[in-house]
Amino acid sequence: MPEARAARAAGAARRRTAAVVVGALALAAAAAVLPAPSGAVPGAAAATGxxxxxxxxxxxxxxxKESFRSYISGSIAKGAWTPEGGATYATPAFGWSSGAGELGDDAAGDVATGDVAFTGSVRFTGHQGVLDTTIADPVLRFTSPTTAQLLLDVAGTTQEGVAVSSPDVPFADVDLTASPVDPATGALSFAGAPATLTAEGAAAFGSYEPGTALDPLTADVPVACTAPVDVEEAAVASDADPGASQTATSAPAAASGSEGASASADAGPTTAALAWSAVAAGALLGALAWLLVRRRRLAVSASPTAHDDEETP
Structure with a gap:
């Protein structure tokens, strides 16, 4: 009888152990094929609003300013101006070309803000060298669909002989009301936009009061725009059509060559997969530990000494 009870106990223990081990292995298999969390939608990270x-x-x-040019070339200042570094002059205006930059969204969501930078300078001299002022490297800063600023590096001496060295001076305010910014047209072209001297410009230039009307600006700004992408819509589309998401993400990888392929190959398991793997490993280790303890107890119960003790009244 004791031997039969021990055999039945051992069989039951083996069945329970097998069930635990099978469950742990099932958890491990599930972790291996667990998909990425729904929040980590391929392509959604690259989407932008x-x-x-x-x-x-x-x-x-x-x-x-036309009156300033007339003063420089007149009989009082007896001066001149010299375009340099790519700037040009064709009566009645100085010219800059090859401007480059970027425009982005403003607070209202319009693509209307950003800088377009040019290179080149104009040096004004007069009064036998007392006046020697250079304006250089203009930046056309769009601040809204209807406003902009002209920034200039101003250096040298004013007509009063005051030394100045001021980079990126917000020199003039530009009114674009008559030609509002509209990147959808493919170019931001405006002609004769009114410009007024700012307080910073007046301090650096030293010849006129703030608010003085300057010569109007004319510009042609070709643009190439990317349409906005809604992050939530991109995520929904990726969930609905994983193939489309794969196509969208494969294009940048192909463009980047071996770096894109290497990044894809190095992608590690998801956080959820790692968590499930840890649970499965813990369950498997627990099953093995329980099995060892159970076997030891069964061995003890099946020993002759245990039988003798059990049969002793």
Missing amino acids: ASSCTVSGATLSWGV
Whole structure:
């Protein structure tokens, strides 16, 4: 009888152990094929809710101020101006070309803000060298669909002989009301936009009061814009059509060559898969430990000494 009871106990223990081991292996198998969490939608990380426009080949034409040019070339100052570094002059305006930059969304969601930078300078001299002022590297800064600023590096001496060295001076406010920014047209072109001297410009230039009307600006700013992508819509589309998501994400990888392929190959398991693997491993180890303990107890119960003790009244 004791031997039969021990045999039945051992069989039951083996069945329970087998069930636990099978369950642990099932958990491990599930972890191996567990998909990525729904929040980690391929392609959604690259999606953006913002639009952007790249600018290249822009041109700018501006005469600074006609009365100032007349004063420089007149009989009092007996001076001149010299375009340098790519700037040009064709009466009645100075010219800059090859402007480049980017425009992005403003607070209202319009693609209307950003900088377009040019290179080149104009040096004004007069009064036998007392006046020697250089304006250089203009930046056309769009601040809204209807406003912009002209920034200039100003250096040298004013007509009063005051030394100045001021980079990126917000020199003039530009009114674009008559030609509002509209990147959808493929170019931001405006002609004769009114410009007024700012307080910073007046301090750096030293010849006129803030608010003085300057010569109007004319510019042609070609743009290439990317349409905005809604992050939530991209995620929903990716869930609905994984193949489309794969196509969208494979294009950048192909463009980047071996780097894109390496990044895809190095992608590790998801956090959820790692968690399930840990649970499965813990269950398997627990089953093995329980099995060892159970076997030891069965061995003890099946020993002759145990039988003798069990049969002793």
